[in-house]
Amino acid sequence: MTRVKACGTTCEDDLEAAVEAGADAVGLIAEVPVDTHREISPKRARSLAAAAPPFVTTVLVTMPETPAEAIGLVERVRPDAVQLHGTLEPDGVASVREAVDATVLVVLEAGETDAATAEAYDAVADGLLVDTPAVDGGGGTGETHNWEVTRELAAGLDSPLVLAGGLTPENVADAVRAVEPFAVDVASGIENAEGRTDPGAVRTFVERAKNVNVPIPRS
Numbered sequence: 001m002t003r004v005k006a007c008g009t010t011c012e013d014d015l016e017a018a019v020e021a022g023a024d025a026v027g028l029i030a031e032v033p034v035d036t037h038r039e040i041s042p043k044r045a046r047s048l049a050a051a052a053p054p055f056v057t058t059v060l061v062t063m064p065e066t067p068a069e070a071i072g073l074v075e076r077v078r079p080d081a082v083q084l085h086g087t088l089e090p091d092g093v094a095s096v097r098e099a100v101d102a103t104v105l106v107v108l109e110a111g112e113t114d115a116a117t118a119e120a121y122d123a124v125a126d127g128l129l130v131d132t133p134a135v136d137g138g139g140g141t142g143e144t145h146n147w148e149v150t151r152e153l154a155a156g157l158d159s160p161l162v163l164a165g166g167l168t169p170e171n172v173a174d175a176v177r178a179v180e181p182f183a184v185d186v187a188s189g190i191e192n193a194e195g196r197t198d199p200g201a202v203r204t205f206v207e208r209a210k211n212v213n214v215p216i217p218r219s
Contacts, residue, residue, distance in 0.1 A: 002176050003183035004206050005059060005162065006190060006197060008038035014197040015048055018056075021203040022210070024183070025057035027083065031073055032063045037195045038187065045077045059083050059105070067095040074100040081105060083129060094124040108153075109133035110145035110165060115156060122157045129185060130154075132165035142166050142188040147178040154179065169204040176212040184209050 006018035007027030018026050028045040029038045040048075049058040060079035063086040064070035074082050074096075081103035084093060088106075097104040106125040108118055110132050121128060130153070132145045144166035154161040160182035167175055168189035176184065190205050192198040 002181065002209050002212065004209050005057075005183055005185045006202055006205075007059075007061065007164075007185055007187040008036075008191070009048060009197065010038060010040050010044075011196075012048070012051065015051060017197045017199040017202055019053060021199065022206045023056070023202065025059050025081070026052060027059045027061045027185070027187070028077070028079065029061040030077065031069075032061070032085070034063070042073060042076045045079070049077055049079045057081055057103075060102075061085070064088065067092040067099075070096045071099045074102050081126075083107060090120040090124045093121060097124060097126070103127065105129050105162065107131055110150055113153070115153065118153055118157060122159050125159055127160045127162060127182070128157060129162040129164055131185070144171070144175075147175055151179045154181070167205075169201055169208055172205055172209045173212045176209055 003024040005025035005027055006023040009015050009026040009028055015026060028048055030040055030042050030045045032039055052058045058079040059081045060074060060077050061083045062073055070084060079102055083105040085107045093106055103126045105127045106121045107129045110130050112133055130150050132143045162183045162185050163175060163179050163181040164185035167184055167186045172184055186205055190197055190202040
């Protein structure tokens with residue numbers, strides 16, 4: 001069954017909506033150099049991480065310039081996992097992974113990451129997330145990418161793959177069938193007009209992501 005991460009949680013109501021919908025993880029965005037209404041302070045991120053119930057993974061989403069920045073922020077927020085956007089080299093990611101008591105995910109840019117680069121991060125991360133890149137280097141564009149290319153990339157990797165980029169309740173089932181990811185990540189696709197998590201949208205998204213019959217390849 002495909003797991004679901006609801007990203008961009010900014011308050012207790014967002015957290016409650018995601019948890020009640022059956023999301024497996026929530027994303028807390030802090031200390032990013034891009035303009036996004038989803039960013040919260042490290043203090044609020046820590047509060048929300050502490051408020052999440054057992055078995056719901058809290059994911060700190062950040063864009064550190066150095067391994068030390070990432071390590072320091074993880075120590076302040078205390079999430080279950082950290083999702084690293086940006087330009088940390090594989091050895092920097094390895095340093096973070098060794099230093100923190102959290103799962104380390106690395107974001108790869110869809111269509112921009114070659115196989116050799118993906119393999120280098122695959123060797124040092126606990127999981128890889130493929131997202132549609134923005135001009136500023138962040139994700140959250142609300143745009144899809146070529147799922148077949150992502151499927152081909154994932155086939156050569158050992159780490160669990162998380163699919164992001166323009167996913168909505170309307171297209172998530174097709175995305176899961178096309179890529180067969182370990183998990184899917186959604187932000188704008190479950191937001192209301194005020195940029196908050198819409199309970200109905202996240203519930204539908206989770207239901208459709210988790211109830212896809214992906215054919216099992218014959219050996």
